[in-house]
Amino acid sequence: xxxxxFRVWDKLKKQMILExxxxxxxxxxxxxxxxxxxxxxxxxxxxxxxxxxxxIIRLIGKDKEFLVEVGFERxxxxxxxxxxxxxxxxxxxxFIEVIGNKIENPELLEIKKExxx
Numbered sequence: 611x612x613x614x615x616f617r618v619w620d621k622l623k624k625q626m627i628l629e630x631x632x633x634x635x636x637x638x639x640x641x642x643x644x645x646x647x648x649x650x651x652x653x654x655x656x657x658x659x660x661x662x663x664x665x666i667i668r669l670i671g672k673d674k675e676f677l678v679e680v681g682f683e684r685x686x687x688x689x690x691x692x693x694x695x696x697x698x699x700x701x702x703x704x705f706i707e708v709i710g711n712k713i714e715n716p717e718l719l720e721i722k723k724e725x726x727x
Contacts, residue, residue: 617662619646619713626714646713651680651687655708662711663687666718670705679712679719 620627621644648663655661661680669676669689678689710718 615650616647617650619648619664621645648711649682653706655706657707659708661706661708664713665708665711666715668705668707668709670707677709677718 618627619625646664648665651661651663653661655667661667663680663682665680667678667680667689669678676689681688681690709715712719
């Protein structure tokens, strides 16, 4: 069974809060404009780091390497590239590594844009 948990970005304090800690979701939902929730995918990277929605991950396959953003769409987690969204089997990759997230590391999104030109 997959563990359902979230981490929370506090937009006012500009910091990740309550990661991996029990918290009252009612407070967050009442002030939803001040927070961004990111759901745990149930997966971990090659170093054991939990992968959350909004993370930027490096996927290394047989012949290719991708930097992608993890998203949640229509009830499932997907990988976003800037050119188009795509779905792939995780099993096609021998290494998956979290290298940051879209909020704390926006420069990684710029790297992705440059790599895909």
